[in-house]
Amino acid sequence: MIFSIPDVLTKEQLNSIKTRLEKAEFVEGKLTAGWHAKLVKNNQQLKSGTGLLKELTSEVERVIKQNPLFQTAVRPRFIHSILFSRYEEGMSYGTHTDNALMGNSFLRSDVSFTLFLNSPDEYEGGELVIESADDEKAYKLEAGRMIVYPSSTLHRVNTVTKGTRMVVVGWVQSLVRDASQREILFDLDTARRSMFAREGKTPEFDLISKSVANLLRKWAE
Ligand SMILES: O=C(O)CCC(=O)C(=O)O
Numbered sequence: 097m098i099f100s101i102p103d104v105l106t107k108e109q110l111n112s113i114k115t116r117l118e119k120a121e122f123v124e125g126k127l128t129a130g131w132h133a134k135l136v137k138n139n140q141q142l143k144s145g146t147g148l149l150k151e152l153t154s155e156v157e158r159v160i161k162q163n164p165l166f167q168t169a170v171r172p173r174f175i176h177s178i179l180f181s182r183y184e185e186g187m188s189y190g191t192h193t194d195n196a197l198m199g200n201s202f203l204r205s206d207v208s209f210t211l212f213l214n215s216p217d218e219y220e221g222g223e224l225v226i227e228s229a230d231d232e233k234a235y236k237l238e239a240g241r242m243i244v245y246p247s248s249t250l251h252r253v254n255t256v257t258k259g260t261r262m263v264v265v266g267w268v269q270s271l272v273r274d275a276s277q278r279e280i281l282f283d284l285d286t287a288r289r290s291m292f293a294r295e296g297k298t299p300e301f302d303l304i305s306k307s308v309a310n311l312l313r314k315w316a317e
Pocket residue numbers: 181189194210224251252253263265
């Protein structure tokens with residue numbers, strides 16, 4: 097399931113993050129890529145091990161974690177490996193797949209996300225393109241909006257031909273590893289919430305709630 101969440105960050109939060117990033121030190125993106133992704137990764141990211149990265153990471157993580165749509169659709173156990181990436185003119189990230197396990201704790205990447213920090217009219221190119229078996233789709237979202245997609249895909253970032261593209265990227269180890277199981281839980285949960293809004297706590301609502309809980313018991317790890 098690929099979906100996007102609007103207004104993950106408010107205008108004030110976006111401005112505050114961008115102001116702090118303007119003065120920050122960025123390094124070669126290749127430093128955190130797997131051996132094959134390194135070959136095609138040509139961007140910059142906020143230097144690791146700095147107070148600023150820790151501060152911004154915890155701010156963004158908290159906001160994402162609290163988002164109700166993210167919670168129901170992704171069921172995060174760990175949000176991890178967050179990077180603040182910058183693509184200037186001529187930069188791109190060629191076709192790759194994300195590492196399955198990341199960092200010293202080998203956190204699994206089930207779901208990837210890109211949170212756009214600047215507006216699409218501030219740069220040309222720079223679309224995130226996600227491939228499927230016979231097609232591909234390009235995403236270039238407004239500032240504050242986040243695209244969420246399976247880490248199992250092949251994807252790329254087109255060359256930025258003008259301006260600068262600023263994003264936050266990160267990964268999630270979900271409580272429910274299997275994407276099709278996550279989708280079943282998401283559909284049932286959405287259906288029962290809309291039934292609840294219309295008719296309140298009916299016997300049908302109780303039965304769907306019981307199924308959501310029991311499936312979660314079966315599938316969560
Ligand atoms: O910048 C993006 O939208 C995605 C970047 C990416 O694919 C990655 O960092 O692995």
